[in-house]
Amino acid sequence: MSEFLMYLTNGIVMGVIHAISAIGVSLIVGIMKVVNFAHGELYIFAGYFSYHLSISLGVPPLLAMPLSVFFIFLVGIGMERTLIRPTYGDEMYSLIITFVLSIVLQNAALLIFGPYPNKPPNLISGATNIFGLYHYGNQRLLSFFISIGILVFIFYLIKKTWFGKSIRAVSQDRGMASLVGVDHYRVNMLSFGLGAALAGTAGVVIAPIFPVTPTGSSAISLTAFVVVVLGGMGSLKGCVVGGLILGMMENLGAAYISTMYRQIFGFIILILVLVFRPWGLFGQKTQ
Amino acid sequence: MGTIVEGKGLSKSFGGLTAVKKIDFYLEEGEIVGLIGPNGAGKTTLFNLVSGIFHPDEGKLFLNGRDITELRPFEICRLGIGRTFQIVRPFLKMSCLENVMVGIIGRNDRNRGRAEIGREAEDLLKFVGLDGFEGTIAGNLTLIQKKRLEMARALATEPRAILLDEVLAGLNPSEILQALALIETIRSKLKMTIFWIEHVMGAIMKASDRIIVLDQGEKIKEGKPEEIVSDPRVIGAYLGETDA
Numbered sequence: 001m002s003e004f005l006m007y008l009t010n011g012i013v014m015g016v017i018h019a020i021s022a023i024g025v026s027l028i029v030g031i032m033k034v035v036n037f038a039h040g041e042l043y044i045f046a047g048y049f050s051y052h053l054s055i056s057l058g059v060p061p062l063l064a065m066p067l068s069v070f071f072i073f074l075v076g077i078g079m080e081r082t083l084i085r086p087t088y089g090d091e092m093y094s095l096i097i098t099f100v101l102s103i104v105l106q107n108a109a110l111l112i113f114g115p116y117p118n119k120p121p122n123l124i125s126g127a128t129n130i131f132g133l134y135h136y137g138n139q140r141l142l143s144f145f146i147s148i149g150i151l152v153f154i155f156y157l158i159k160k161t162w163f164g165k166s167i168r169a170v171s172q173d174r175g176m177a178s179l180v181g182v183d184h185y186r187v188n189m190l191s192f193g194l195g196a197a198l199a200g201t202a203g204v205v206i207a208p209i210f211p212v213t214p215t216g217s218s219a220i221s222l223t224a225f226v227v228v229v230l231g232g233m234g235s236l237k238g239c240v241v242g243g244l245i246l247g248m249m250e251n252l253g254a255a256y257i258s259t260m261y262r263q264i265f266g267f268i269i270l271i272l273v274l275v276f277r278p279w280g281l282f283g284q285k286t287q
Numbered sequence: 288m289g290t291i292v293e294g295k296g297l298s299k300s301f302g303g304l305t306a307v308k309k310i311d312f313y314l315e316e317g318e319i320v321g322l323i324g325p326n327g328a329g330k331t332t333l334f335n336l337v338s339g340i341f342h343p344d345e346g347k348l349f350l351n352g353r354d355i356t357e358l359r360p361f362e363i364c365r366l367g368i369g370r371t372f373q374i375v376r377p378f379l380k381m382s383c384l385e386n387v388m389v390g391i392i393g394r395n396d397r398n399r400g401r402a403e404i405g406r407e408a409e410d411l412l413k414f415v416g417l418d419g420f421e422g423t424i425a426g427n428l429t430l431i432q433k434k435r436l437e438m439a440r441a442l443a444t445e446p447r448a449i450l451l452d453e454v455l456a457g458l459n460p461s462e463i464l465q466a467l468a469l470i471e472t473i474r475s476k477l478k479m480t481i482f483w484i485e486h487v488m489g490a491i492m493k494a495s496d497r498i499i500v501l502d503q504g505e506k507i508k509e510g511k512p513e514e515i516v517s518d519p520r521v522i523g524a525y526l527g528e529t530d531a
Contacts, residue, residue, distance in 0.1 A: 162392050169378050169389045176376045179338055181364040181393020181444050
């Protein structure tokens with residue numbers, strides 16, 4: 001029993017991190033109708049930045065994490081300004097550009113950081129006994145609470161703030177938002193930066209648990225896409241629920257069926273969703 | 288009184304079709320100007336040019352003497368031209384209050400507190416007769432309510448001139464009267480210039496100071512309502528050719 005609970009806890013911890021990463025993809029799709037294939041690379045870069053900042057430059061790990069995320073945010077803004085903005089109006093171009101960019105960035109990561117997995121130092125050591133049932137690593141618990149904090153922040157940002165209202169207006173009707181004075185170019189740029197920063201956040205939160213490698217990036221993008229499709233395009237709630245379902249499926253499946261198939265579970269979900277409920281759990285049915 | 292919006296020699300083509308041909312027009316401060324013409328006359332295209340959705344192929348647009356021809360819609364909006372649509376476009380998944388707030392955010396006026404803006408949005412909803420609907424999701428409103436909401440959102444941007452595209456379309460006679468009363472209040476209380484497209488002839492003739500008639504992209508007549516109704520070219524445009 002305690003074993004099952006531990007796998008379940010693992011699933012939930014992974015689930016919230018999947019959710020953060022997926023919200024990054026979902027925001028960009030919802031607002032800009034751009035699918036960012038370079039999502040996984042931004043995640044990997046953030047992981048390496050936080051590793052090198054703390055190990056090579058001696059920055060305290062707790063500071064290295066937000067610094068790396070901020071850097072990825074700037075990278076995202078730079079990408080939007082230079083590569084994505086000229087493609088507005090034709091989604092096919094942005095699709096090709098982000099796809100090419102993912103290959104370029106992956107190889108850049110191989111060149112800069114080398115092929116070896118790297119892992120920033122743990123922020124905290126030891127384990128906690130959960131309700132007297134099982135012991136659970138403190139680093140994982142910390143990652144979980146950081147992720148929850150970030151999810152709360154994102155929901156607050158989108159639902160309550162001025163910026164969030166502008167974002168929602170642009171995602172519902174870009175032309176109309178512009179006609180009531182919303183600068184949709186600025187909203188696009190900041191949302192792309194935010195989406196990138198969320199990829200980075202997932203990267204720095206998970207890197208102390210699962211080391212990052214340059215070649216791991218495609219799997220990360222694909223996981224995020226599976227969660228977005230499962231939860232429903234453009235739905236934040238869907239990303240959270242989808243992330244949790246995927247996280248638990250992967251971990252329970254790996255534990256009770258085979259670790260060999262960990263990656264497969266996501267795609268089984270993806271196929272089932274596409275066949276039976278193509279608009280996802282919380283998405284809207286469109287004709 | 289002075290000219291607030293002015294268009295000179297505006298032309299716009301889509302492929303081989305010229306939607307608007309060399310149109311000159313002006314709007315005086317505080318005026319209600321009607322824009323009429325048969326379907327496909329270029330009325331909505333002219334509105335799209337003024338609000339910056341399209342840029343004209345030829346010609347210039349001025350707002351208070353400033354050239355706004357190449358500005359983007361949000362820049363034109365911030366300078367003071369508001370707009371509603373024939374087919375209403377509220378942000379369907381947001382509440383009425385949030386819809387109006389987006390218009391206030393659009394002004395990019397950073398010196399105002401959150402509470403103050405919330406109150407202003409509530410006042411605007413009350414002004415258009417939507418008090419009590421603050422928390423209602425816009426998608427659940429009836430057509431007239433959506434039109435009122437769209438009006439409130441356009442007013443929230445604090446326009447000097449407002450473009451109304453067939454606000455009366457799809458409304459029943461009593462709703463038309465309510466909408467006309469609202470338009471009159473906008474002019475008398477808020478002192479705004481109103482430029483409106485309408486197919487309900489009785490209403491537009493009664494409420495406008497001046498009428499511009501378009502046909503096949505060209506301005507065929509401009510004048511006071513009583514001059515328009517008796518003009519043979521206008522009648523011809525609506526009823527078909529009169530002269531062989």
